[in-house]
Amino acid sequence: MKDLTLLLFERMGIFLMLTFIFTRIPLFRQLLDRKISWLNTFYFSSLFGLFGILGTYAGVVVQDGMVSSSFWMLQLGPDEAIAHSALVGVVIGGLIGGPLVGIGSGLITGAHMVYLGGFAAWAGGIAALVAGILAGAVARFFSQERVISPVKALFIGMFAPILLMGIILIGVAPPERAIQLVNLIGIPMVLTNSVAIAIFTTMLHVALREEERTAAYETQRALYIAEAALPHLKxxxxxxxxxxxxxxxxxxxxxxxxxxxxxxxxxxxxxxxxxxxxxxxxxxxxxxxxxxxxxxxxxxxxxxxxxxxxxxxxxxxxxxxxxxxxxxxxxxxxxxxxxxxxxxxxxxxxxxxxxxxxxLGAAMHEKMTHLMKEAELKVLHAQINPHFLFNTLNSINSLIRMNPELARHVTMQLGTYMRLNLKVTSSQWISFRQEMELLNAYMEIMKIRFEDQFTVECDMDDELETWMIPPATIQLLVENSVNHGLRNRRSGGLIRIGLRRKGGRAEVSVEDNGTGIPPNLLDKLGTKPVASLSGNGIGVYNINQRLIGLFGQEARLHIGNKAEGGCRFAFSIPYMRAEGSEDVEVH
Incomplete structure (x- = not known):
């Protein structure tokens, strides 16, 4: 028994070398992916049936309790039997190909064993077919696994030779010869067949890992190329x-x-x-x-x-x-x-x-988003600027009759403001210094329109002059104070503007001593256009949405009423490079 076991292991090594070559075949990967068609079923049944035949030829002839070392046999005599590895191909075919492949490979292997002859030929043929059917059924049970694990395959591989031994004991006569054959080949075949099946499934796992590593490498390479190409494709x-x-x-x-x-x-x-x-x-x-x-x-x-x-x-x-x-x-x-x-x-x-x-699609989407944002800013300007323009023109119309010289001066100041406004609002960003120049031109007109009804105070840190801000942001908040907060004050109005640096951000505040904001509108103002007798809140809403869109929620407007009267608008924005780049850097 020991000699037979060693001889079967030696020949099993040759058999497994062939199976390793088999796992390198590209068509075999389709079987691992469960891509089974009727044509592939025929191919794989024939292929695993051929492995069964090779396992038979790699077997060892047994006669009257003696072991023959002949490697290749064409026909067995009536008193000869064979200890073989034919069931390895059948079981593997059933495990990874399912019942149809198991039956097909079992029929081919079994028919060949009957053709070889020997007193246990029919037992081997029946065992091959039944082993294929049972292996296919087991594959259905473990269908969630792409390839069954080697440990499970080791134990599953034992049942096929044990089944063969049982059929030999039942169907071979005389019983004494069957018992003698089983005692000689039973344990060696159980050991070698189960180990061969476990090694075969290990080879399949290795092939799968190689495939997965290759796929991961190719995927990584494709992603790297796409990422490297993105700056150009934009x-x-x-x-x-x-x-x-x-x-x-x-x-x-x-x-x-x-x-x-x-x-x-x-x-x-x-x-x-x-x-x-x-x-x-x-x-x-x-x-x-x-x-x-x-x-x-x-x-x-x-x-x-x-x-x-x-x-x-x-x-x-x-x-x-x-x-x-x-x-x-x-x-x-x-x-x-x-x-x-x-x-x-x-x-x-x-x-x-x-x-x-x-x-390319993402780049186009990004470009369209940028263009839409710019268009949205221009729309915001178009929504807000007419309020100031129409009010100023009405003032000029009134002054023409009462004070033509002053009307001429207001007209000249309006022209100066419009030229400056056109220059700064054509850019997405302007410096705080330019913003204050625009505000001063605006206030020159307001002082003429409203005479001494209010004054404006500004306190700005000098280092903020080169910091960048969306154009007309502060001016629109001041305009809101003039048109709404101070509209009912005949004198003594005050608008105070504060621009302070705090760390890497600029804190901006605009407050007045006017009537304040009605409590029922305070929590809504800036979050959506608000309908009221004094206006619809579109200006404050647009400013807030523009700040959030450019800088995030941290830059949103903070709106509140002061205890002594009036209201306060405040926001903070990070440092923006003077060249107008959209990359925000915090000092």
């Missing part, structure tokens, strides 16, 4: 950005050449054939046109199908990239030979095309 598909992206893809994908196109022209080319390539050359290849029209990836397997026609380029993958749901251009990956295009390259190219398409 600027759109141009000759300059296409050249940068083509160079990036050339370095990372190890292709023979890379080309980037829009819908009509080749924008950039890197790698083999670059000297022959002229940026702006029109797209000529039929596959490229088809990719643009259909939006589907195309693969060229011949030199004639690709562009440019370079002698060293024999294959290409053409990947469409989309923007706003339409094909915006192509990524063309060139290879020297068709054999260089593996499934990994095809899947990677397709995933990369999708990622870059998403990046």
């Amino acid at each position: 600027q759109g598909l141009t000759f300059r950005t296409a050249e940068a992206v083509a160079g990036l893809l050339m370095r990372e994908l190890k292709a023979a050449a890379v080309a980037i196109t829009d819908r009509e022209r080749i924008l950039a080319h890197a790698g083999i054939g670059t000297k022959q390539h002229v940026p702006g050359e029109s797209i000529k290849s039929e596959l490229s046109r088809r990719a643009i029209e259909t939006g589907e990836q195309q693969i060229a397997y011949s030199h004639e199908q690709i562009q440019p026609h370079h002698a060293s380029l024999g294959a290409a993958i053409i990947v469409p990239i989309t923007e706003a749901g339409k094909v915006a251009g192509l990524i063309k990956l060139y290879f020297r030979r068709p054999q260089d295009i593996r499934s990994v390259e095809i899947v990677l190219a397709q995933g990369l095309g999708q990622l870059i398409s998403y990046q």
Whole structure:
């Protein structure tokens, strides 16, 4: 028994070497992914049936209690039997392929064992079929596992040779010969078959881990390329950005050449054939046109199908990239030979095309959001400025009859203010110094309109002069105090403006000694347009929304009434670079 066990283990090693080679076959990965069709069932049944046949030929012939070391047998005599590893292929086929593969491989292996003959041939044939059925049933029980664990496979692998021993004891005559055979081959077959099945499933787990590592690496590489390409793609598909992206893809994908196109022209080319390539050359290849029209990836397997026609380029993958749901251009990956295009390259190219398409869409969305924000700011100005303009024009109209000289002066001041306002509000950011110049021009007109009804005091830290602020923010709060808070005061009105630096933020406050804000409107003002007799609150609401949109909730307006009378508006904003960059830096 010891010699038989060692001999079976030696031959099992040869058998497992073949199975390791088998796990390298790409078609085998479809079985691991449970991609079973009727055609694949036939293929895999035949394949695992062949493994069963090889396991039979790797067996050891037994005759009258003696072990033969012959490696290959064509036919067994009537007094011979075989200790084999045929059930390994059947059980593995059932475990990973399901009942149909188990039955198919069991039938093939069992038919071969009957063909070989021997006094236990029919017992082996029946055991192979039943083992395939039971292994398929067990696979259904463990269907949540992609491949059953080696420990489970070790114990499951024991039942097949034990089943064979039971059938031999029941069906082989005379009983004395059956008992002698089982005593000789039972334990060695149970050990070798179960260990072989456990090792086989271990190989499958190794193959899966390799596949997962490869997929993770390719995914990481695609994400890195997409991230590195994003700064260029944000600027759109141009000759300059296409050249940068083509160079990036050339370095990372190890292709023979890379080309980037829009819908009509080749924008950039890197790698083999670059000297022959002229940026702006029109797209000529039929596959490229088809990719643009259909939006589907195309693969060229011949030199004639690709562009440019370079002698060293024999294959290409053409990947469409989309923007706003339409094909915006192509990524063309060139290879020297068709054999260089593996499934990994095809899947990677397709995933990369999708990622870059998403990046283009995100860049367009970001650009549109920025444009909408700018448009929204301009709309806010358009909503607020007419109030001041109409009131000033009405004042000029009244002064023309009573005091023409003063009307002429107000008109000149209005012109000065409008020129200055047009200059500063054409930018998204202005300095505090420019904001105060705009406010002073505004107050010159207000003093003429309202004479001595109110005064304005301003206390600003000198170091804040170069800090940036959205234009007309302070002016609009002062205008709110003039038009609403102090509208009923005939004299003694006071507007106090404070601009203080606190750490990395500028704290701005505008307060007056007017009538204050009605309590029923205090918690609503700034959060939405508020209807009231003195106005609809659109100005304060717009200021608050603009501050929140640009700086976040920390910059929102804080509105309250003062105990001694009047109201106070306050907010704080972080430091903004004087060149107008949107990158906020806190000192």
